Amino acid sequence: MNVRNKLLIAGAIGGVGLIVLLFAIFGGGGIRSYLDDNFRRQSANGNSIVYTATAKPKAVYEQIRNARPPADTQFDPSGYFLRYSDDIVAITANGTGSRIYIDDERRGYSHWLFFVGGVWGTGGSGENFRGGGPGGGK
């Protein structure tokens, strides 16, 4: 293999890396842009926006989670809750489909305090499951 081929390989590797890097930096957007692009907006009130989807809540949850990984998730018999750095997303049932709520973190926390309160912050009733199991693990 001569030096020309080596340089071509190095250029190809570097080119792929550059493409991946540019795509990571400039490709896609946040959770809000993703919801805007993929779901139908139903209503909006400031930073609180409601979207609808025809898929069931579980499918919508998996879609959003795979596209924009949340920092944390909480479950309740009535919905899925996803925590992002600046937003809180709730996915609930809406007939045969789903309804998707997105709020900024302060408003979202107050909206869904009953479900996530005590887990992601203070107040509310969600003080459960804070750890403290048997503790016998290595």
Next chain:
Amino acid sequence: MRTLALAALFMFATPGLAAADVIFDPADADELAAVLAEATDEQGVCYGWNVRVDNVGVPEDSVGSNSGAGVPIDSSCAKHVELTAQITYTSESSESEDSASFDVSSSPGGPTKADLDALDLDWDGLTGEDPDVVIGKAVTALPLLAADKGMAKPIAAAPETGAAPADAQLTDDPGSDWWRGRGGAVLWGVGLLLAGGLFAWWALKVNRARQRPRPESLPVYVPDTVPEDFYESPEDPDFAPADKPTKPTATEPEPEAKKPGAAAKPEPADSSAAGEAPETGGPETGEESIAADAPDTAVHGAEAAVAGEPNAGKPAVEEPAAGEPAAVEPAAEEPVAAERAAAPPAAPPPAAPAAGVSPATPAAGPAAESPATQLASGHSGSAESAPDQPASDQPASDQPASDQPASDQPASCQSGSTEPASNQSASVEGAPAEPAAGAKPSDSPSLVKSTKDASASGESGDTKPGAPFDQKDKE
């Protein structure tokens, strides 16, 4: 808030129901049971959990259902979904690691383990410090899974529209969404860029290292002539003829044999060629007349006959006659080449007497009398004599004017069958006569060596460089 209030009331109203639990705190277990009870009320499906903890050989269970903490799931429920898990803690001294497994048991059409896996819970946390967090999330998600599977109707949550309590504030830091979602891609991109850059740098470095000339590779050729100080003095009793370094040279392939003739010290080679004609013309007038008749054929024929191969283009035997120490250097090989040329005829009788007189005669004689050798010599002369005898290499002082054009006419070498051979024999014969006549044999290490070889082989020649090799080849 309604659930919170109900749960709080449930907890305070029936504190005794929160039995000791290996996974959950009593309050957490009761609250979890309350959540399941609410779901059961809306969906008509019984939910529960059953976790077996093997704490270093001590089994403990965490059981609960919509009926309450510590209460197993009601077997009378037509539809039920239960989370079962097994957590095994091993002792610190054990080599086995902690392990955990989980499953979902439900009535037909209900959720399965795969459905629970799809939620992407951190199941590794079962063996961590907070297994209750994982189990609590999984149990809470059972009604969601039942609704997703069509086992029960979904429960729709609605946001609170009222004002949040004053103490309700987010406390934990979720981290950066950008880094969480694209950090891996950024790392991959940077890694690939660095890898490509490093690979290119390495390729260029290796290429430069290859292009850099190596000091040891400076000599373009390996001189086949051994430096003078390499040889031992003639007085050295340990000098053995068998140690002659010319033997490997004689056995070298032709391409390598070309090197000394073509590149090794052209001045001495040409000086030998230049001195060829004067030598041949000097002592023996008959040879001189032949050379005068065909000067070019004399030169080429001498080369061809002596060498029989391209490497022998320089009549080395004549170099001592020129009295130039440098010219003697090729002499160590040229007799070998001549020997190789003369070997096929197997020393014809006419050459034998000449060999006793002149060291070059054995080489030249067969060449002169053997047609095969002549053809070979003529061919080699045409192929190599011209490049081996550049006119510029010949010293002006020693070189007759008639010799230079001779080396530039290979056609005459090819055409000259017998004459060049005879010329060669004449010229070669004339050459050794000079050392015998007083040329300085000690000036030439190779000549001295060949002299010793000749003496060792029992031949008379003081000046017979080719005799030892002939003996060896014949052997």
